[in-house]
Amino acid sequence: MPKMKTKSSCKKRFKVTATGRILAGQAGKRHGMIKRTNKFLRNARGTTTLSKQDEGIIKPMMPYAR
Incomplete structure (x- = not known):
């Protein structure tokens, strides 16, 4: 059987973290920073783990991710 392909x-x-959770970049930081609050920008730094529902969408697209 051929290998499954991961979505590019x-x-x-x-x-994917060592425990199997999925990390993603924070949304809402591409443009329009003037209207965002400083609290929002502070909290949106770095990455975040996806919710269980979103993980269920992403994991089938990454078949060999641990």
């Missing part, structure tokens, strides 16, 4: 878009956007 998922390879670029998501990372």
Whole structure:
């Protein structure tokens, strides 16, 4: 049986942690920073773990991710 392919878009956007959770970049930081509050920008730094529902969408696209 041939190897399954990982979606290239998922390879670029998501990372799987050692425990199997999925890390993704924070949304809402591309443009329009003037209207965002400082609290929002502070909290949106770095990456965040996806919810269980979102993980269920992403994991099938990354078949060999641990």
